[in-house]
Amino acid sequence: MRQFNYILKRLLHMIPVLFCVTILIFLMIRLIPGSPAEIMLGDKATPEKIAILEEKMGLNEPLIVQYGLFLKQIVTLDFGDSITYARPVLELIQPKIMVTVGLVISTTIFVLLLSFPLGYLAGSKHGTPLDSGIKTGALIVISLPQFWVGTLFLLLFGLKLHWFPVGGWGDTFLEHAHSLILPGLTGALTTSALTIRNLRSNVIDVVNSDYVDFARSKGLTEKRIKNRHIIRNSMISTVTLLSLRIANMLGGSIVIETVFSLPGLGKLLVDSIFARDYAVVQTVVLMLALIVLIVNLITDVAYSMLDPRVRLE
């Protein structure tokens, strides 16, 4: 019950945060020089033509009126039409959100699969060649650019071995999942390098802690000491780090979506910024902010389940 109240409270807290996001994004996109009309009409546009189109698009209204219109759109969940695609923004975004969220989920799964076993191994074999190997490997991986790793993966696993599609998103769930494996792995490498190092140092601390000695003095088996006393305590701060990185993954999805030709939000966002497609940019940023807030909420709840010292209030 306390948990439910807490979640409800946090959901309500999101409203003012999202409100601030709307102001920021509304002003920012309009601060970029060049109006949408100018860009739509191209190089040969005359000032008269631009003025007519701006009038038609409602860009001559005072900013506050335009902002009011934007807020009204949000409340009515009708986000207007895209000027480049001439379609309702919501219709445009819906399938792309699935791709980006899928990419983040796939990346997170790979981060978990890579960093938990390797981080634990490095920490518990602290000071051995295995530990140095994992540490050095992580350092190398963290300095590799994602677009380059992604391209290498495509060349090897896509073109040469034909294990994975070279690009695109497929039509069925299985095809979606299949096409998200390489992008997820690519995205996971950088984050894993961080979480491996973090988990490794946590494990070293916990293994040398008094409570592990106390557990050992009880005559528990090493397996039980590991499962009950070491793993959970080591994970706590790594989970926080991971959630911070998830926000990063959303921002960084553009590179991976471009390399793997995934029709996601990242690519749409960049295209729309260049086209000054205000409605699309505003909506996409708002959606990304919402996803980040939800991920944070999930992290906080997970954190309180891992660590009883953290109280949900």
Next chain:
Amino acid sequence: MEPILEVKDLKTYFITKDSTAKAVDGVSFSVMPGETFGLVGESGCGKSATCRSILQLIHKPGRTVGGEVIYKGQNILDMPPAELRKIRGSEIGMIFQEPMTSLNPVLKIKEQIFENLKDKNLTKQQKHDRAIELLKLVGIPTPETRLDEYIHQYSGGMRQRAMIAIALAAEPKVLLADEPTTALDVTIQDQIIKLLGKLKTQLGMSIILITHDLGVVAQMCDYVAVMYAGHIVEKADTNTLLTAPRHPYTYGLIRSIPTGLEGSKKLESIEGMPPDLNNMPEGCPFAPRCKFKGELCTKVRPEMRKLGNGHEVACHYTEKLEGVSGLQSSEKKV
């Protein structure tokens, strides 16, 4: 009577590439059933390392390189890990100095008690009842609600009681108590010492009490060994040791306790610092600080000498301390 635990010539060294710190260097003592044995010394003298060596809880680069720990006729140091696990907890238990860091912060107190219960085949209800019984035994009020709490929800004194309850769950015959009162304030300290004394009699355990506090020794121990720089320098029953010390270091320690009876007299202290364990002087390790040192002290390491009545001392010139008194018996209980 046979001793329940015998430590013979124990050597635990911390070996790194550049140096070897001899934290425990040839320590021997024995503990009788039902006895409280005190191991006293200042920080870094090797008393904790001795205690941890008994249960093989030394961290790298530390290693027990020699000696024996005989429990019920078997050398613990030779045991394979599976045998050692049977000794840990249910034969020899241990409590640590700082309960806040020695109990797992993310497990409920009851989970930490359950995993140490002697009888592994109890039903859930039986485990629960036994845990309540243990918390009552160590004097934790409202044990039913306390069982479901975590260590950070306990107060300082309660934390130490909880740790004792957890260690007692396995019903050990010997309890190693590594400075169990050092992290507590004085009134709580007294409560915990009294509790340990009561439990010892009630459960018929032996206790090895590691402390730097001679007041605690006076209150609780039957027999005491004084450690200095990895060596035991004096062993005697508590009364003899406190009233008629025969090692200059013990004498110095006793003279530096405030008794409240000195009036305006300045408290004595032992000049100098303990030697570097990586680079021990030849001869007696205490010689550089000793007021009574003679010619032999810087050349030959003194062996333990028996003075009778179980009193042993490692000093060439112990005669110089003959007739020198430590604490007066009226000052003893401070």
